[in-house]
Amino acid sequence: xxxxxxxxxxxxxxxxxxxxxxxxxxxxxxxxxxxxxxxxxxxxxxxxxxxxxxxxxxxxxxxxxxxxxxxxxxxxxxxxxxxxxxxxxxxxxxxxxxxxxxxxxxxxxxxxxxxxxxxxxxxxxxxxxxxxxxxxx
Numbered sequence: 001x002x003x004x005x006x007x008x009x010x011x012x013x014x015x016x017x018x019x020x021x022x023x024x025x026x027x028x029x030x031x032x033x034x035x036x037x038x039x040x041x042x043x044x045x046x047x048x049x050x051x052x053x054x055x056x057x058x059x060x061x062x063x064x065x066x067x068x069x070x071x072x073x074x075x076x077x078x079x080x081x082x083x084x085x086x087x088x089x090x091x092x093x094x095x096x097x098x099x100x101x102x103x104x105x106x107x108x109x110x111x112x113x114x115x116x117x118x119x120x121x122x123x124x125x126x127x128x129x130x131x132x133x134x135x136x137x
Contacts, residue, residue, distance in 0.1 A: 101130040
């Protein structure tokens with residue numbers, strides 16, 4: 001298959017068919033400067049073609065793959081563009097509101113139970129923590 005590709009792309013090369021346009025432009029600028037003519041500024045740089053900078057893509061990939069221990073964030077915590085997501089805002093709820101307690105995570109309930117001094121909290125389920133906080137308030 002590689003031979004077929006090479007054969008398909010192979011053409012006869014005649015150096016007379018090609019000329020160095022860069023060299024021609026430089027020579028024209030030198031002649032213009034020597035003659036005292038005003039020289040135009042260079043053309044602006046071409047716009048990016050959409051080609052990917054491979055080193056930048058590799059760096060971004062390595063950043064995304066870092067372990068949570070290295071970054072202090074959850075692994076894969078980035079959006080579709082590779083940018084890091086902002087952490088979600090903490091929910092502010094009143095412990096006496098049963099509906100609000102049910103919407104909290106077990107970790108959040110555990111923290112509230114720790115602050116409230118609920119005994120036996122380490123072995124409690126989510127619902128048991130919510131009930132203990134409701135009864136304790």
